[in-house]
Amino acid sequence: xxxxxxxxxxxxxxxxxxxxxxxxxxxxxxxxxxxxxxxxxxxxxxxxxxxxxxxxxxxxxxxxxxxxxxxxxxxxxxxxxxxxxxxxxxxxxxxxxxxxxxxxxxxxxxxxxxxxxxxxxxxxxxxxxxxxxxxxxxxxxxxxxxxxxxxxxxxxxxxxxxxxxxxxxxxxxxxxxxxxxxxxxxxxxxxxxxxxxxxxxxxxxxxxxxxxxxxxxxxxxxxxxxxxxxxxxxxxxxxxxxxxxxxxxxxxxxxxxxxxxxxxxxxxxxxxxxxxxxxxxxxxxxxxxxxxxxxxxxxxxxxxxxxxxxxxxxxxxxxxxxxxxxxxxxxxxxxxxxxxxxxxxxxxxxxxxxxxxxxxxxxxxxxxxxxxxxxxxxxxxxxxxxxxxxxxxxxxxxxxxxxxxxxxxxxxxxxxxxxxxxxxxxxx
Amino acid sequence: xxxxxxxxxxxxxxxxxxxxxxxxxxxxxxxxxxxxxxxxxxxxxxxxxxxxxxxxxxxxxxxxxxxxxxxxxxxxxxxxxxxxxxxxxxxxxxxxxxxxxxxxxxxxxxxxxxxxxxxxxxxxxxxxxxxxxxxxxxxxxxxxxxxxxxxxxxxxxxxxxxxxxxxxxxxxxxxxxxxxxxxxxxxxxxxxxxxxxxx
Numbered sequence: 302x303x304x305x306x307x308x309x310x311x312x313x314x315x316x317x318x319x320x321x322x323x324x325x326x327x328x329x330x331x332x333x334x335x336x337x338x339x340x341x342x343x344x345x346x347x348x349x350x351x352x353x354x355x356x357x358x359x360x361x362x363x364x365x366x367x368x369x370x371x372x373x374x375x376x377x378x379x380x381x382x383x384x385x386x387x388x389x390x391x392x393x394x395x396x397x398x399x400x401x402x403x404x405x406x407x408x409x410x411x412x413x414x415x416x417x418x419x420x421x422x423x424x425x426x427x428x429x430x431x432x433x434x435x436x437x438x439x440x441x442x443x444x445x446x447x448x449x450x451x452x453x454x455x456x457x458x459x460x461x462x463x464x465x466x467x468x469x470x471x472x473x474x475x476x477x478x479x480x481x482x483x484x485x486x487x488x489x490x491x492x493x494x495x496x497x498x499x500x501x502x503x504x505x506x507x508x509x510x511x512x513x514x515x516x517x518x519x520x521x522x523x524x525x526x527x528x529x530x531x532x533x534x535x536x537x538x539x540x541x542x543x544x545x546x547x548x549x550x551x552x553x554x555x556x557x558x559x560x561x562x563x564x565x566x567x568x569x570x571x572x573x574x575x576x577x578x579x580x581x582x583x584x585x586x587x588x589x590x591x592x593x594x595x596x597x598x599x600x601x602x603x604x605x606x607x608x609x610x611x612x613x614x615x616x617x618x619x620x621x622x623x624x625x626x627x628x629x630x631x632x633x634x635x636x637x638x639x640x641x642x643x644x645x646x647x648x649x650x651x652x653x654x655x656x657x658x659x660x661x662x663x664x665x666x667x668x669x670x671x672x673x674x675x676x677x678x679x680x681x682x683x684x685x686x687x688x689x690x691x692x693x694x695x696x697x698x699x700x701x702x703x704x705x706x707x708x709x710x711x712x713x714x715x716x717x718x719x720x721x722x723x724x725x726x727x728x729x
Numbered sequence: 730x731x732x733x734x735x736x737x738x739x740x741x742x743x744x745x746x747x748x749x750x751x752x753x754x755x756x757x758x759x760x761x762x763x764x765x766x767x768x769x770x771x772x773x774x775x776x777x778x779x780x781x782x783x784x785x786x787x788x789x790x791x792x793x794x795x796x797x798x799x800x801x802x803x804x805x806x807x808x809x810x811x812x813x814x815x816x817x818x819x820x821x822x823x824x825x826x827x828x829x830x831x832x833x834x835x836x837x838x839x840x841x842x843x844x845x846x847x848x849x850x851x852x853x854x855x856x857x858x859x860x861x862x863x864x865x866x867x868x869x870x871x872x873x874x875x876x877x878x879x880x881x882x883x884x885x886x887x888x889x890x891x892x893x894x895x896x897x898x899x900x901x902x903x904x905x906x907x908x909x910x911x912x913x914x915x916x917x918x919x920x921x922x923x924x925x926x927x928x
Contacts, residue, residue: 490895493860506863512890513863535867535891538860551864555871555889558864581864597861603820604861629820631858645858652858674858718859 336367337397339453342378346404348433352442356400358478359446359460362708364683364701366453369396388419398422398453402445409445413452423452430727436481443477444727457724459679464686464710465494465503466697466719472505474520475697477679479710485520493538493584493718497545500725502565504528504539504548515539515550517565530563530571538584541565542611543591549574549611551583560585560596562611574613586635586642587611595619595633595642606633606644606657619657620644621664630655632675636682637723643667643676643685643702654687656702667702677721686710688717803926808917810834811847811924815873817911820857820865822872828913832876835915837927839882844920848888849873852914854907855894866891873913888918 339360344353361368377390391399391414399414408428415422427445431437440461447458462477470490475482490508497503501520506513515528515536528536534554541548548565551558557579563571575582580599587594595608601618609616619642620630629647636642640659645652646666652674654667671691678685679699689698695717697710710716813835815828824832839845851870853862870889878884899909917924 492863492893492895508892508895511888534889535863537863551860553864553867555867555874557868579868581861581868583864584858584860597858599861599865604858629857631861650856675860 336365337453338369338395339366339398339400340369340374340378340391340394340396341400341402342381344402344404349402349404351434352402352404352409355439355442355478356402356446356449359443359458360450362460362478362699363446363450363454363458363681364704364706365450365456366398369394386414386416388414388416391416400449409442411445411449413449428727436476439476439480440725441727447724456681459681459684459724461725462680462722463500463725464677464697464719464721465496465505466711466716467491467494467505468711468713468716472503473716475711479712482711482713485518485523486516486525491516494720495539495541495548496720496722497541497565498543498723499545500722502541502545504541504550504565506537506539506550513537515548517548526567528563528565529567530569531561540585540587540594543587543589549585549587549594551581551585553581557581558583560594574611575609575616576613584632586633588635589637589639595635595644597631597633604629604631606630606642608642608659619659619662620646621662634676634678634685636678637680638682641682643678645674645676654685654700665702667700667705673698675718677719679721680724684721686719686721688719800926804924807838807842807924807926808921810838810927811845811917812915814915815913816908817869817913819854819907819911822851822865822868824872824876828873829876832873833880834927836877836880836882838924839877839886841925841927842920845917845924846886846888846919847877848890848916848918850896850914850916851889851891852896852898852910852912853894854910855897856907857894859894863891863893866893869911869913873915 341353341356343349357368360366373394377387377394381387386399396416399416401412401414403410408426410426412421413423425448427441429438429441431441443460446460450456450458460477463474464477466473466475470488471484472486472491472494473482473484492506494503494505502517503520504515504517507516512534513536516525517528518525528548531552535552535558537551539548539550546565547562549560549562552561552571553559557577558581559577560574560582561571562574575596575598577598577600582596582598584597585594591611593608593610595606597604598607605618606620607616608619630644633642633644641656642659643654643656646655651672653669654673654676656665656667657663668689671689674688676685676687683701683703685700685702686697687700688695694714696712697716697719698707699710700707813831815831816825818825849870851866851868853865857865867889870891874887874889877887897910899906
């Protein structure tokens with residue numbers, strides 16, 4: 302038995318890696334609605350507890366597995382020691398997978414066991430940058446969680462991401478697990494932060510003496526420059542195109558606000574996308590292929606969500622219009638899989654988060670407690686971050702659109718206007 | 730009894746004489762010097778003229794003061810007319826009748842003061858989307874500007890800016906607070922030191 306496991310441990314990693322590159326998974330099966338039990342055994346070393354806690358939390362926040370804990374799990378893990386995995390006991394406890402991490406200098410050796418198949422499913426050495434506990438190190442541990450989640454479920458996790466938001470007039474950034482919130486802009490008044498697809502650049506609107514400008518900031522160097530395509534007046538709600546080269550944003554002087562498209566580098570004039578004829582057209586969000594955008598428009602008297610080609614043609618009212626219905630629908634966010642748009646809709650005077658499918662326009666209400674606004678998708682197209690007043694002050698919450706499970710992300714007063722990054726790839 | 734009665738008038742006369750002497754003049758010696766009535770009159774005239782001059786000076790100062798007060802009040806009134814806030818209904822930039830008369834009054838002051846420039850700041854209540862409200866605030870400021878320029882105020886005298894729902898003046902989740910926040914504010918950005926009141 303022991304010999305078999307040892308052999309498997311040596312032989313399988315190669316096969317497993319080849320299989321995953323072909324998109325075929327071995328061993329563990331993931332079925333929607335059934336969450337496999339996963340055990341992360343204690344990690345030795347002074348940062349071991351932190352690593353175990355982060356992995357457990359990330360896997361839990363992914364909402365695709367059940368992270369197992371409790372006395373029986375701890376006792377079994379302790380009894381196991383370094384003497385090998387007791388597949389029979391783990392199976393009895395209901396575990397489908399077991400994660401074993403050994404910390405090494407600047408890295409971690411991870412073994413994933415498939416309990417049902419009684420074998421090693423994956424082995425991998427991860428590099429952990431930075432210094433123990435710092436922002437880079439934590440980001441790399443999150444990346445480890447995401448890969449483990451992919452091994453188990455076939456879908457990469459969303460832990461190695463960050464969320465931008467506005468608090469007290471400044472842009473903040475926070476890790477996906479709610480750790481490490483910090484201001485990235487100086488004191489002032491800012492709105493509507495947005496990520497570039499590669500996560501190295503952000504854009505936001507800033508109030509100056511002459512109006513609102515779009516500012517583009519390199520997060521690595523802290524350098525900031527103003528988008529000069531439409532100087533003066535109102536420049537707001539920037540959104541990067543999926544190729545990261547251009548920014549769509551709302552621009553208005555004295556005759557309503559329309560959506561414009563300008564290159565990030567500042568070359569060439571801005572191109573006008575919408576023709577709102579004196580109404581407000583704001584909050585653009587691109588489809589993943591960059592061919593269309595969703596936006597808020599007041600062109601029919603009250604705010605509704607529309608979609609249009611990026612040249613402004615083929616404009617469609619997306620949210621259903623009911624005769625005499627003066628409700629207010631705004632802030633669309635196109636999902637990363639392209640199939641759904643999240644938005645906010647007023648019900649009895651309070652905003653709630655909704656989704657609408659593009660294929661058949663099925664509307665689903667995701668929140669009902671307090672006022673809930675400004676949804677933004679995680680890269681998995683399943684989780685949303687949004688602003689909620691449910692605790693009495695504006696805070697960010699994360700919602701699993703599939704299960705409805707919700708967690709509070711921020712705890713300092715007045716957080717709003719969240720934007721979830723794409724997967725923050727490690728430096729090559 | 731009869732003696733007492735006869736004595737009383739004498740006593741009263743004496744008392745009156747003493748009282749009169751005590752009030753009016755010191756007991757002057759009988760050989761009074763000759764009085765030069767002319768010099769008394771001249772002295773009195775001199776004093777009167779000083780008093781009149783002083784009164785005239787006081788009157789003139791008071792008049793100047795009153796004039797300055799009136800001017801200051803008129804300036805304050807003109808300034809208040811210019812900076813009077815106008816209010817809007819929910820989710821609209823349409824001017825109400827009250828807003829139009831407030832803007833008409835501003836036009837009068839602006840015509841009398843070609844050097845004065847204004848900045849109009851549009852604001853909203855906090856019920857809509859934070860971001861859409863920025864655009865709505867811009868439209869509210871532009872709506873007031875358009876009314877002024879349509880009535881002869883040159884466009885370069887008026888700036889517009891939007892604060893959306895970022896700068897509420899009233900807190901609370903009811904119409905009383907919301908209606909206070911749906912507003913245009915007017916700030917004098919040039920020529921504010923010497924405003925002439927409307928003629």
